[in-house]
Amino acid sequence: MSGGRSWPERLFVVAFVAFIALAASRMALRVTHGLRGEYFETIEPSGSPVLTVVDDEISTDRVTGNWLGSPPTTFFVRWTGYLAVDEDALYTFTLTSDDGSTLSVDGRPLVDNGGRHSEIARSERVRLDRGSHLLVLEYFQSDGPYAIHLSWAQNGAPAESLPAWRLSTSRVPSWKTTAARLLDRLWLAAAILSGALLAWLVTTSWRPAVVEGIRRRPALASLLFFVALSVVETWPLATNPARLSRNDNGDTVLNEWTLAWVVHEAPRAPQHLYDGNIFYPERDTVAYSESLIVQSLLAAPILWLGGSPVLAYNLVLLAGFALTGWTMSLVVSRWTGDRVAGLVSGILFAFNAHTLTRLPHLQAQHVEFLPLALLALDALLRDPRARHALWLALWFTLQGLTSMYLLVLTAVAITTATLARPEDWAGRRFTRVGPLVVLAAATASLALAPFLAPYWRLRYVQGFSRSVEEAMTFSASWRDYASTPGRVHYALWSHDWFSGNALFPGVLGLMLVGVAVARGIAFTDRRARMCLAFGLAGIVLSFGAAVPGYATLHRAIPLLQSIRVVSRFGYLEIVAVAIVAGFGAASLRRTLPRGWSRAFSAGALGLAILEPLAAPIELTRFDAISPIYDQLARESRAVVVEIPFYRPSAAFANARYMLNSTHHWRPLLNGHSGFLPASYQRHYEALSGFPDSTSIAALQGAGVTHVFVHTTEIGPDAVERLAHVPALRKMAEDGSTVLYRLEH
Secondary structure: OOOOOOHHHHHHHHHHHHHHHHHHHHHHHOOOEOEEEEEEOOOOOOOOOOEEEEEOOOEHHHHHHHOOOOOOOEEEEEEEEEEEEOOOEEEEEEEEEEOOEEEEEOOEEEEEEOOOOOOEEEEEEEEEOOEEEEEEEEEEEEOOOOEEEEEEEEOOOOOEEOOHHHEEOOOOOHHHHHHHHHHHHHHHHHHHHHHHHHHHHHHOOOHHHHHHHHHHOHHHHHHHHHHHHHHHHOOOHHHOOOOEEOOOOHHHHHHHHHHHHHHHHOOOOHHHOOOOOOOOOOOOHHHHOOOOHHHHHHHHHHHHOOOOHHHHHHHHHHHHHHHHHHHHHHHHHHHHOOHHHHHHHHHHHHOOHHHHOOOOOHHHHOOOHHHHHHHHHHHHHHOOOHHHHHHHHHHHHHHHOOOHHHHHHHHHHHHHHHHOOHHHOOHHHHHHHHHHHHHHHHHHHHHHHHHHHHHHHHHHHOOOOOOHHHHHHOOOOHHHHHOOOOHHHHHHOHHHOOOOOOOOOOHHHHHHHHHHHHOOHHHHOHHHHHHHHHHHHHHHHHOHHHOOOHHHHHHHOHHHHHOOOHHHHHHHHHHHHHHHHHHHHHHHHHHOOHHHHHHHHHHHHHHHHHOOOOOOOOOEEOOOOOHHHHHHHHOOOOOEEEEOOOOHHHHHHHHHHHHHHHHOOOOEOOOOOOOOOHHHHHHHHHHOOOOOHHHHHHHHHOOOOEEEEEHHHOOHHHHHHHOOOOOEEEEEEEOOEEEEEEOO
16 A cells, blocks of 8 residues: 555545544534433322433333333323424424323423323424424323323324434524434444445455455454444444443443442352342342353453443443454354455344344343354364363353353254254264263353352242243244344334334345355355254244243243243344355355455445444443442441332332442342342332331341431432431431431
């Protein structure tokens, strides 16, 4: 690349600089699209909400998703924000709800759909001037079915949902909302252009330098590529990973606590690693959800150097994307002999509809060991040797230590893949392959046993398992396989299909799988065939109890009883598409003329990057934990509770208390996880009248020594009564958070 730059190089520099400048400009506008939603677990708003989020649409699906699929029987939601309109006109607002809802515009009541009733739609017209208008929508649900939806129409046009770009959480000039929309589109265009030009340059004029770099350090070059792509696909997370977060989601905070707990406890008392400080006095509380052993190992240096759990979570999240794409690219490159095909597979595997809708779930981003397990399985079946069996055991064990869900999914993938290759293990070969498969299974079982024992105790001591009925509740639907948050597809069609369990594998992936199927590679190549097999198995299992025989499998295989959201089996379809697509891409590159092959390579890489792109991602700002929690670091025998103590259906609101506890690590009565022990319900009932004498006696009986009270969340009457409780002695105060010592 000597001499002056070529026009594609100059254009790439301009596009990339524009990409950065547009992102910075968009952030500087400080426009958050959507309305601020405050969720209460009572029929009327009381105290502080248990959940505050930004909703870019008002719909039943969004409400259900915010309640994590299990809303309380009675709840109240208030949405506030501003609507930007471009011109003076007559607008019709339609409010559909079951039960009651009301909408006011600029402080004046507009649509009254109140009272307890079945699903009813009411419409009203109002003339709005160009500019920003205050919206307040209140909705309550009282038992039974529920529904909520807000739409509008201008001058008699067909009704549609309010466009998210017109909504903002704070009053901003209408030009800012328009500018934010324009910047979002320009940013996306710059991202597409930069990616396409980069792919073109890498496969043309930069090819000699790239080939030389890859030849010298192929694994490192691939890793750096996926690190960069992780930053792009999750933008703007990397701009401030210590402060930007998805802490609006209780599961994110739960996982931040888990990382911090494992890193804290492992070097001190590994025998009590699963005895987390939540849900006191219960045991094995880490096993109520994912233990994130591998992710915690990655987070350890960050936390030991003084980084916050939020910073650790975000950096490990980015690492998960990068490592997952990297290992898949290495495996497919080896299987196909084509590095470009490997990169395409790695992108499809790491960045897809499923992973990018599960940013609050750190376990979903670390699938880096599954490709390596498949590589070892292939080696074992082709060349039965003990070392291949031990490699398979190692990769399976590490994948199992990232997530219980992924342990089960990996087991399904390995089993189905093996069954799909009978020529490698049936007949005479069974005497060679069979014992080595047993060796791999036994080794992995022994390695995983100490980490699975708490889950075993949870099942047989506390009776925790997932029923077949839950499998029906959380099974997949066909619309899941058409759902994606990718901006291009979402704008074109996915918004009509979108669900929280997005499983769309991408147009590129499906097309390349079609090539592999049409050319017979998906069947004649044993590795492609085994991947196709477990992909189909994942689709079938994702429908749970709707599939004949699933109930029998559920009863017969204990591991299946740990799976609640069975729709996630569908992720195996994305894995299979990613791998088989690599075979299809390699086949095309071998048969196309050289010029066409380069054009195809550039286009495939660019499309693979563009399709899942959901950036810029809406993130919330995390501020440091209050220093009031440091008070307990010196109290070696403290037992803590934070008030309000939320009812079981809103236990996810306790997640912030768990994060607070990382500053003192004292036993905590509160907790949030995938499972709630029976003691939680008893504590909730006893503390519902706090600070009455019954609740104080219950706290003393539970051994609680310190009480944090969030005064703005318990009501003025309860705050006034606190001063008259002799057993509570104020120790410290920080804003609305007050720390009391509980005398016994």
